[in-house]
Amino acid sequence: MKKKEIVILVGMMVLVGILYLTSRYFIQISNIYVVVKHKDDDVLTVDITKDGEYWISGSYGRLMLEVKDSKWRITNEDCPNHICSSIGWVNTDSYFPIICLPNEVSVTLKDD
């Protein structure tokens, strides 16, 4: 391999690395929505950039979706095993669908 080609290659690597890091830094989280479903019906669609607390009525009782700093969790739920709240905070990097079986409620990302 010629010296000029190595220079071009290293330059490309540096350029792509810089572009990748800056794009990760600058791109704001937007248009990401969390959908709450109760028995196949969309009950609630929440923008994760806006903090808030939303009450949802499920089949067993009521539960609360808390959105804070682009993260979300289920708290204050009425159900026997509390599995949905034991999952804790979820965000887009560590995404996990939260499902509460007694309430027949699921909290997932909107896919579009």
Add this chain to the structure above:
Amino acid sequence: MKNNTKKMAYVTMFSAMAILLNIIESTFIPPVSFGIRFGIANIISLVTIQFFGYKEMIVVNVLRILIGNLLKGLIFGSTFWISTCGVVLSSIALILLKKINSSILFSSIISSIMHSIGQIVMVMFFYQQFAVITYLPILFFTSIPTGVLTGFIAQQVLHRIKLRV
């Protein structure tokens, strides 16, 4: 006439090897992770363009795509178009790099980068999933070692062919 026949025989053998490598790779060598593949069929394109020229490489690549996918049973499916776009872009890159007389390793790396770019572009338009472009940097950095590997093998193959012919 004799020279022409010899050339045809060589191109046919290269095409057969490219098809075989294509099928072996997609059947027996699993993707490492994130769907990264070595692209060993690209070795044959590199050898052909160095040994004959760009026309023969186009013939070999077209035969490889068509017959390889026909044998795998994936012809004119979504994966066929995705791989076709990748191969077309990498062939264009190889032809341009051959014109400026660059080394085999460098053209191998650039063609493997262009291959992943072509595939990503085609996936973007095929599935309307524009978020896959965020996957491009990962593919870029992994296609450099795989390009070095295929380029090194192509260099060795060319060295041995030129000793015998």
